[in-house]
Amino acid sequence: MTATQPIRVTVNGRRRDLDVAVHHTLLDVLRDDLALTGTKECCLVGECGACTVIVDGRTVDSCLVLAVEADGTEIITVEGLAVDGRLSPLQQAFLDTGAVQCGFCIPGQLLSGTALLAENPHPTIPEIQEGLAGNLCRCAGYQQITEAVLAAAEAAQAGPTEVER
């Protein structure tokens, strides 16, 4: 017998009423129940950050959160970063700097970067490295990823575009 429980969450601005198995993680529910497969499954022990999403303004490893724990929260996944088909400034910066190599870690990197810039709009390089230390990139694109976050921060400072949504 699998126990299920109703939860209500807001995912990328859309309210969702779901009946989730209590032993399923938020990652399972995002990918399998909501078909939001931008969030990646990888290490499943909270070391790689591929499953990073933002819950109530803070990044979490969704592989370590039971879906029932997320009841009542607001969740942002990588699918929620672009608005009306337009990439967020951080997403655009990732493309411009060549930060996206194989792409697998990028959703997590983008969410960690987005949360970092929301809290600290002008991070230093060490602050970016620390802020993204929970996201591993096995293509080793760390330099470009750091550059992308810096570029997005600078773009936000220079122009009216808003990075931290």
Next chain:
Amino acid sequence: MHTFAYARPATLAEAVALLDAHGPDARLLAGGTDLVIRLRDGSARPSVVIDVKRIAELRPGIREDSGRFTISATTVMTDVVADERMRHHFPALVEAAAVVGSVQIRNRATLAGNVCNASPAADTAPPLLVYDATVVAEGLGGTRRIPLDEFFVRSGITTLGPGELVTAIELPVPGRRMGATHVRRTRRRGHDLASVTLCCAVDEAGVTRLAFGSVGPRPLLRVDETGVLADPAAPAEARTAILEAMLADASPSPRSMRAGPVYRLAMLRVLGTRALATAIERLAEGESRR
């Protein structure tokens, strides 16, 4: 992951009753950064998981009351690090909380969970020991206050009784001026478990408190009240001898994958010496700012 029932008590009384009803078949869930891994790998197979995050009395927060800070059981590392009062009174605890896991982990992992998990490598354990923390536990028998040094037994094992849950960690505001620091050794910069984790504090009366972990089955606290260790002008041989005696009970496991015992013991001495110097420096800096 195997199946289990999920309970989300709204009050402390409800949580205590659930714990009592299910006994060892229940596991408490706070941040889940350890428990969910164990649920998945099968090393924990509870029939019921009790989520403590919606318990009214345990809402996240740090309260100050008559010379004592009370950090509720659901308070996460990120909140400890961001709290100005913590930074002011317990800077070495903030240093330690700031290096636990990654941002994602610190956004979920609770201070109380770090203590309850009783990992010998828990980074917040040494500063909590140095700052004389007390664990507040609630059970059917009422409230119990357990000095942290009497809480740890060995990896994963504490003196928490059956049916008890930790509701808060208490920290007394230091009565004397202190200089303190937390240092650790990891295999790589960033997200890693400590091969040695250590905290040292020196106070204006010359008392040195040294606590260290990841070098034995539980974190250890040692106190020097002779004033010799805290005095940089004291003879080096005398200070080394005291430091050696304080570190003598370290017994790193030869089975750990992170670092061998010889390396850990060598690094323990290096970190102990460095942390002591930093603590003395910080105490002196505090003095000159007065």
